[in-house]
Amino acid sequence: MGxxxxxxxxxxxxxxxxxxxxxxxxxYSNVQLRNGLSGRxxxxxxxxxxxxxxxxxxxxxxxxxxxxxxxxxxxxxSESVYNERNAASAAxxxxxxxxxxxxxxxxxxxxxxxxLVPVVSVTSNFSQWLVIGGLxxxxxxxxxxxxxxxxxxxxxxxxxxxxxxxxxxxxxxxDASNRALxxxxxxxxxxxxxxxxxxxxxxxxxxxxxxxxxxxxxxxxYWGLQVLxxxx
Numbered sequence: 477m478g479x480x481x482x483x484x485x486x487x488x489x490x491x492x493x494x495x496x497x498x499x500x501x502x503x504y505s506n507v508q509l510r511n512g513l514s515g516r517x518x519x520x521x522x523x524x525x526x527x528x529x530x531x532x533x534x535x536x537x538x539x540x541x542x543x544x545x546x547x548x549x550x551x552x553x554s555e556s557v558y559n560e561r562n563a564a565s566a567a568x569x570x571x572x573x574x575x576x577x578x579x580x581x582x583x584x585x586x587x588x589x590x591x592l593v594p595v596v597s598v599t600s601n602f603s604q605w606l607v608i609g610g611l612x613x614x615x616x617x618x619x620x621x622x623x624x625x626x627x628x629x630x631x632x633x634x635x636x637x638x639x640x641x642x643x644x645x646x647x648x649x650x651d652a653s654n655r656a657l658x659x660x661x662x663x664x665x666x667x668x669x670x671x672x673x674x675x676x677x678x679x680x681x682x683x684x685x686x687x688x689x690x691x692x693x694x695x696x697x698y699w700g701l702q703v704l705x706x707x708x
Contacts, residue, residue, distance in 0.1 A: 489690075497681055500680045505560065505565070511665060522569075523551070526659075530549055534551070534558075535554075540554060542569075543575075578655070585648045588644050600638045607632055643689050645685055645688075653681070
C-alpha cells in the first residue's frame, strides 16, 4: 500500500507542475516580442554573441521537444518555438543555447551528465524489475535468498545511478536558464514585461526537473528500505 501511495503522490506532483508549465507557456506565447525576433533568430544571435559558430539551430517536430544535442552540436527547437516571436519562445530558445554555451565552456556538471547518459539509458529501463524480481526470488525460495538479495542490490545500485543523474541534471538546467536570462537582460533583448514572462516560464520548466529528482530519490529510498530491511 505504501508503494502505491508514494507512486500516487509523485504522479500527482508531476501532473500539477506539468499542467502549470503548459498553462504558463500558453499564456506567455501570447506575449508578442517588441523586437519581432523569432526563437530561431534569438538562438542564433545568442550563439554568435558567445563566439559559437559550429552549432546549428534546427526545427524539431512536436511540442516541448526542445533540446540541445552535444553529439552533433545542434540546438533543436520545437516548431512553435522555432518560428514564433513571443516571450515563451525567447525563453526556451535562449535556454537551449545556454546548454550549447555550457558545452563550449566545458561546464563540469554537463560533462558529468553526458558521461552518465549511456549508463542510465540502459540501467533505468530494468532496475526496478531487478529489485522486485530479487525480492520475490528471496521470498519464495529460502535456498535462493542470497541470490535474490544480490539481484535486488544490483537493481538498487542501478536505481541509484538514475537518482544521481536526476540530481546532476538540476544544476545543468538551472545554470542554462540563468545564462539565458542573463544574456537576454544584458543585451536588452526583451522589455521588462517580456523578461518577467521569460523568467516565469523557465522557473516552471526547472520545477519539472526538481519534481523528477525528488521522485527518483523517494523511489530509491522506498526500495532501499525494502531490500535492506529484508536482510534482517
